[in-house]
Amino acid sequence: MKILLFRPPITLYPSDKLYIRTPLGLCYVAAYLEQLGHLVKIVDCVVSGWRHPRKISKYSEEFIYIGPRDNELIREVENFQPDVVGISCIASMYDDSLHHLSGLVKKVDKGIKVLAGGPHPSALVREILSNTNIDYVVIGEGEQTTGELLRRLENGIPISNIDGFAFRNGKELVVNPRRNFIEDLDSLPFPARHLLPMEEYFKVSRLASDFGARGKFPSTNMVTSRGCPGNCIFCTVPRIWGYRWRARSAENVVEEIKFLIDNYGVKEIQIEDDNMTVDKRRTENICRKIIENNLKIDWCCPNGVSINTLTPELIEIMRKAGCTGLAFGIEHGDPEMRANTVGKPIDTIKIESIIKACKDFGIWAHGFFVMGLPGENRKTFNKTMELINTLDLDSISLFLALPLPGSELYEIAVKKGVISNPKRFFFDLRNSIPPRYSLTECLSPKELFRLQLEGYKEFMLNKIRTRLNLKSMPKKSWATILMYRDLLQKKDV
Numbered sequence: 001m002k003i004l005l006f007r008p009p010i011t012l013y014p015s016d017k018l019y020i021r022t023p024l025g026l027c028y029v030a031a032y033l034e035q036l037g038h039l040v041k042i043v044d045c046v047v048s049g050w051r052h053p054r055k056i057s058k059y060s061e062e063f064i065y066i067g068p069r070d071n072e073l074i075r076e077v078e079n080f081q082p083d084v085v086g087i088s089c090i091a092s093m094y095d096d097s098l099h100h101l102s103g104l105v106k107k108v109d110k111g112i113k114v115l116a117g118g119p120h121p122s123a124l125v126r127e128i129l130s131n132t133n134i135d136y137v138v139i140g141e142g143e144q145t146t147g148e149l150l151r152r153l154e155n156g157i158p159i160s161n162i163d164g165f166a167f168r169n170g171k172e173l174v175v176n177p178r179r180n181f182i183e184d185l186d187s188l189p190f191p192a193r194h195l196l197p198m199e200e201y202f203k204v205s206r207l208a209s210d211f212g213a214r215g216k217f218p219s220t221n222m223v224t225s226r227g228c229p230g231n232c233i234f235c236t237v238p239r240i241w242g243y244r245w246r247a248r249s250a251e252n253v254v255e256e257i258k259f260l261i262d263n264y265g266v267k268e269i270q271i272e273d274d275n276m277t278v279d280k281r282r283t284e285n286i287c288r289k290i291i292e293n294n295l296k297i298d299w300c301c302p303n304g305v306s307i308n309t310l311t312p313e314l315i316e317i318m319r320k321a322g323c324t325g326l327a328f329g330i331e332h333g334d335p336e337m338r339a340n341t342v343g344k345p346i347d348t349i350k351i352e353s354i355i356k357a358c359k360d361f362g363i364w365a366h367g368f369f370v371m372g373l374p375g376e377n378r379k380t381f382n383k384t385m386e387l388i389n390t391l392d393l394d395s396i397s398l399f400l401a402l403p404l405p406g407s408e409l410y411e412i413a414v415k416k417g418v419i420s421n422p423k424r425f426f427f428d429l430r431n432s433i434p435p436r437y438s439l440t441e442c443l444s445p446k447e448l449f450r451l452q453l454e455g456y457k458e459f460m461l462n463k464i465r466t467r468l469n470l471k472s473m474p475k476k477s478w479a480t481i482l483m484y485r486d487l488l489q490k491k492d493v
Contacts, residue, residue, distance in 0.1 A: 001150050002039045004082035005030055008089070008097035009045040009067020011056065011427075018066070020046055020204045021221040021270065025118065025142065026088050027191030032143040035189055038150055042195040043076050050204050059427065067097075070104055077108045084113045084150065086138075089120040092405050093429040102133040113153070117142045119236050123406030125166045127422070129173050137166040140240055141226075143188065145179055181242050185226065186252040190259060193220075198264055214298050214324050219268035220260060224253045224286070228274040230306065231343040232329070234370065236406035237274050245278045250285035257295055269299040276301055277309040284314065287321035300325035304368055307346050312357035325364035328354070332370060333387030334380045341373050348387065355391045367393045371452060372401040372435070374412060377442035381451050388455070389462050398455045400435050400448060413439060 007023045023044055030040045045067035054065045068076075077085065085105045089098040098121070102114045117138035121128045125137050136159075138145045145164040152159050159167065164179030182188065202218040225247040228237050260266040277283045290297065304327045315326075330351055332338040339345035358365040369384055388396060403413035410419075418437050419425045428436055435445040435452075443451070 001083045001154050002080065003033060003041075003084045003086060003146075003150065004077065004080050005040065005042045005086045006088065006101060007042075007044045007046055008087055008094060008101045009049060009065060010094055010097065011058070012064045012066065014062060014064055016064070018050060018204070020050060020201065021272070022191070022193060022196055022198070022201050023088060023090075024191050024221060024223055024272070025090065026086075027193060027196070028188060029086070029117075029142045029146055030192035030195055031189040032147055033150065034192060036147050036150070040192070040195065041080050041082075042192070043073075044196060045073070047197065047200050047204065050200075059424065073101065073104050074108055077105055077112070082112060083153070084115055086115040086117060086142075086146065087134075089116060089118040091429070092120045092123075092426040095120060095423065095426040098128070099131050099133070102131060106133045115146065115149070117146070119240050119404075119406060122240055123236060123404075123410075125175050126173050129166060129168055132168075135167060139164045139166060139175075140178055140242070141182055144182065181227070181244070181246060183246065185246055185248045190256050191222075193264075202264075214268065216267040216298055218264055218266050219270065220264065220266050221270040221272050222256060222260070223272050224248050224276055225273045225278070229278065230275070232331070233341065233343050233373070233412075234401055234404065234407050234409045236404050238406075241274065245275065247279060247282055250282055250289055253286050254289040254293065254295070257290065257297060258293070261295065261297060267296070267298065269297060271299055271301050272303050273301070273305075274303060275306050275309070277305045277314070280309065280311070280314055283309075284317055287317045287323075290321040295322070298322050298324050300327075300364070302327050302366075304329045307351055307354045310354050310357075312353070312360070315354070315357045315363065316361050319361040319363055323363055325366065326358060327366040327368060329368045330387070330391075331368065332373070332380070333382075333384035337373065337375065337380055341375055342370065351387075352391060355393060359392050364394045365392070367391065367396045369396060369398050370401050371398060371455070372439055372443065372448045373409075374439050375442075376401075376440040378451070381455075385455055385458055388459055396456075396459055398452055398459075400452065401439055402429065403439065404429075409439070413437075 005026045007026060026042055030042055033040050049067040056063050056065045087098055087101055089095065098116060105112055105114050113135045114133060115136045115138060116128050116134050121137045122139045125139060128134055128137055136149065141164070145162060148162050149159060149165065152162070160169070160174065161176065163177055166173065166175040201220065205217065205219050225245060227241040227243060227245045229243055229245050231243070257269065260269065299322050307328050329344065330346070331342045331344055335348060355365050367388065369388065371381055371384065401409060403410040403418065413419050416439065418439060435448050438445050438448055
């Protein structure tokens, strides 16, 4: 069969930074389907449209549209003549793009089956299928479910009992049980990067900022594991990858690194696992094999690694194997909120020792922190700033708590009445600065915004007062300074 896979266009606020990486989820599905003998094409609307952004107006605000025009999208469908179109929706803020693109596909031919997948459709299956332009939803991992769907469609076999799958049966919405997760990740082929214009990703990656990246090009992304054993209140990872952590072997990971070096000349990799270092022995094996094979590669973990999985000895070998930057989900300065509200019990002494080890071995340390969680007040926020100023972090992200569909926080927000208009709420997720809502009765959106700005200012002033050495700063980390500059220039509300 012929299947056309789309990453749909995106809409940004004018002040947003453009960040584009290869759509690995689509690439894994494409590679799996090719292995089964299907003809596959990937259209990444974002990378095809990044050179020609357009201004649009929506909800009486001005935005930047990144992607082809409607007539160009229609032409893609007409020229390829697919049996099935798959549309990835990795974030709720792109809900409108998913629905708009599905309508364009049906405009070409109502007989084309439209399949939606990704975190957002997996979390809101019934809401997505309420759009009659979308025929099916893949829930969770997409490879095996999509492969089974195509096999049944091709052979005229009923699709009603496919696990990890949802569809409409007349007016009834059928949501089948989740499929068992893929245990042997080594059995999956490497992502189908050959279906993408990789040179375009290499060009646009120069505009991106990764915590701890040294700015070596070409650079690209990869994943070495799926799932996370954590239970954070704001996390949607279990909707796709589950709570149980599954990993590729060290041999398989290093083979892909070699492949990227040999075929694309890659010099820097962003490892986008939700938690790469769960298995200390595997992490050590990956590092030793990189060293033994004399692979000249820099890599960082911008999505974050768990502090509880690290030791100074592991950090040392990671640095020897080319690790230049690690991001840590520290989340909060109040140990009680960190453990009981966030769901991430990390000892403060452990945090301090791991950040120190990063500095001792020359690894850029970035901290993720969340503010505005239920129960947050000025006193608890001050504890976060006290911890930030105690740690020797190179950079921080001070996020407003976002209730994303599929997370426990989303359910809390719905109960609190914070989300009254989901469509508008999903659109507003594009930019939480200034915030439009609050999940804590103690602080209004206006107060949260002021605290956020105060926090960034305090961090930067503390860095300037203490040890900021501009000459030795990794080249690409200047983007972090510029990010803070943009934040500090934002006007109060």
